[in-house]
Amino acid sequence: MSVTATKTDRVNLLDYDRAGLREYFASIGEKPFRADQVIKWLYQHGVADFDEMSNLAVSLRQKLSQVSEIYLPEVEQANLSADGTSKWIFRLRGGNSIETVFIPEKNRGTLCVSSQVGCALDCSFCSTARQGFNRNLSSGEIIGQVWLATHLLAQSPATREHRITNVVMMGMGEPLLNFNNLVKALNLMLDDSAYGLSKRRVTVSTSGVLPAMDKLKETVDVSLAVSLHAANDALRSRLVPLNDKYPISELMDTCRRWVGQGDRKRHVMFEYVMLEGVNDQPEHARQLVKLLKGFPCKVNLIPFNPFEQSGYQRSSDEAIDRFWQILHKNRIVATKRKTRGDDIDGACGQLAGQVNDRSKRVLKFMKPRYGESL
Ligand code: SAH
Numbered sequence: 076m077s078v079t080a081t082k083t084d085r086v087n088l089l090d091y092d093r094a095g096l097r098e099y100f101a102s103i104g105e106k107p108f109r110a111d112q113v114i115k116w117l118y119q120h121g122v123a124d125f126d127e128m129s130n131l132a133v134s135l136r137q138k139l140s141q142v143s144e145i146y147l148p149e150v151e152q153a154n155l156s157a158d159g160t161s162k163w164i165f166r167l168r169g170g171n172s173i174e175t176v177f178i179p180e181k182n183r184g185t186l187c188v189s190s191q192v193g194c195a196l197d198c199s200f201c202s203t204a205r206q207g208f209n210r211n212l213s214s215g216e217i218i219g220q221v222w223l224a225t226h227l228l229a230q231s232p233a234t235r236e237h238r239i240t241n242v243v244m245m246g247m248g249e250p251l252l253n254f255n256n257l258v259k260a261l262n263l264m265l266d267d268s269a270y271g272l273s274k275r276r277v278t279v280s281t282s283g284v285l286p287a288m289d290k291l292k293e294t295v296d297v298s299l300a301v302s303l304h305a306a307n308d309a310l311r312s313r314l315v316p317l318n319d320k321y322p323i324s325e326l327m328d329t330c331r332r333w334v335g336q337g338d339r340k341r342h343v344m345f346e347y348v349m350l351e352g353v354n355d356q357p358e359h360a361r362q363l364v365k366l367l368k369g370f371p372c373k374v375n376l377i378p379f380n381p382f383e384q385s386g387y388q389r390s391s392d393e394a395i396d397r398f399w400q401i402l403h404k405n406r407i408v409a410t411k412r413k414t415r416g417d418d419i420d421g422a423c424g425q426l427a428g429q430v431n432d433r434s435k436r437v438l439k440f441m442k443p444r445y446g447e448s449l
Contacts, residue, residue: 087146088113088139089215089222092262093269103142105135111268113139118218118269121226123147147219148173153227160416161234165223167192167216171209173247175220177228177237178415183276185241188220190257191248196282198302198315200348202382203247211253217260220246221270241276245300250279251287261295274298280346285321285329292333299333300344300375301326305354306362314354327366334371342371349390349398350379356394360401367407374402374409380417 091099093114097107112130116122123145125136148165151172155161161177176187194201195208221242228234242264244250250257257279263269264277280300281288288299303326305311311318318326334341345367349355367374376399379389390398395411402409 085142085144087213087215088117088143089145089147089219090213090259092214092259093266094262095259103138105138109135114263114266114268117145118222118263118266121222121229123222146215147223148216150223150227154419155231155233156416156419158415158418159234159237160419161224161228161237162416162419163224163227165220167212173212173216173220175224175246176416177224177234177239179234179237183240184238185243186221186224186239187243187245188217189246189248190217190244190250190253194248195252196249196315196317198282200304200314200350200379200385200387202385205382206247211256212248214256214259214263217256218263218269221260221264239270240272241278242270242272243278243280243300245278245280249282249284251281251284251291254287254290258291258295261297265295265297278344282315282317283321283326283329284317285325288329288333298344299330300346301330302348303345303363304348306359306366310354310359314348314350323366327370330370330372342373345372345374346377347374348377348379349395351388351390351394353387355390355398357397357401360398364402364405364407368405372407374407375412376409377412378414380414382420 086099088096091110093110096110096114100107100110109131113128116128120127122128125131125140125145128136131139146168148167150163151166152164153161154163159179163175164172165175166172171192173189173192175189178185178187189212191211192209193206194203197204221239225239228237228239244257261277261279264272265274274296275298278298278300279291280302282302291297291299302315303311303323304314306323308318308322311323330343333343347354347363363374376395378395379387381387381389399409399411
């Protein structure tokens with residue numbers, strides 16, 4: 076280890092949530108309330124330069140710039156779709172890149188945030204899976220996407236009015252396989268001194284990493300989306316190989332624990348990608364009804380977004396409507412997600428980024444399939 080501090084030896088202040096930053100400040104001999112001030116500068120004012128933090132003494136600013144840094148990924152590409160959707164490619168240290176998407180709607184604006192470089196889960200209909208897995212994002216790289224998107228939207232006249240009201244962890248990667256870093260970033264999204272989003276507006280989407288779902292429930296109060304895609308194990312395992320490890324019955328037990336007893340307010344959003352001739356037939360809808368009847372949930376039907384050599388087709392509108400009708404008749408609330416941003420490859424499952432070193436994908440098959448963290 077080198078004794079002289081290079082840029083990357085310094086701690087990145089974006090890697091801490093408020094509790095962590097207070098501890099860090101105590102460890103360098105500063106009053107913890109200074110950390111609260113810094114959090115406000117960083118996230119409420121979008122300041123990334125110590126010199127602008129005018130309520131901190133100059134000596135503290137100098138000290139901070141010696142021992143720490145405010146590191147944000149670089150903007151490699153920005154695209155604005157005809158429908159108003161923005162997509163950015165952010166370049167990380169070490170050369171990989173990730174994607175972040177902003178989707179404006181009438182009364183809200185949703186930011187779709189990545190949690191990993193690539194993904195290890197190999198879902199057969201997702202283009203991120205084809206990239207392999209490289210590494211987890213740091214907390215700073217996760218919350219940095221919110222920071223950068225806020226900043227970049229405000230900068231351009233075409234998007235100046237756009238506001239981030241919702242965050243969904245539905246970009247690249249499986250958020251629950253990057254648990255600790257995810258939680259710190261979620262804490263900042265919820266913290267009134269940072270982004271102050273309500274728990275209903277921050278959603279973690281998972282393919283069903285069951286132990287981590289239970290842990291998340293105990294750790295931070297956010298909304299949950301589960302990528303279901305099929306209501307029978309044989310088909311779900313084909314689409315989401317993680318189902319071999321955590322089959323549907325155990326997934327539903329975990330979802331029941333998530334919702335809890337007697338608290339009707341908590342629910343689960345089940346995502347269901349509509350693949351022509353694969354999982355979109357009336358029998359599949361009836362299986363889904365049987366699985367979900369009486370469970371506090373919503374189903375989100377996502378028309379499949381094609382990518383090269385995916386081997387799948389998007390279900391027809393008629394097939395999706397027929398599927399929806401069966402759910403509706405059985406009092407299961409379902410919505411059909413509108414495809415947004417597909418002209419800039421920003422739709423669900425089209426996020427690819429750039430993964431330079433894919434060797435970990437090979438490692439994955441040599442070790443127990445999903446590593447020890449499960
Ligand atoms: N790993 C997490 C979050 C990322 S995916 C998860 O699996 O939930 C976010 C959503 O987009 C998931 O529901 C995923 O199944 C869906 N998706 C992936 N590829 C897609 C595609 N090609 N078309 C439509 N939706 C897709």
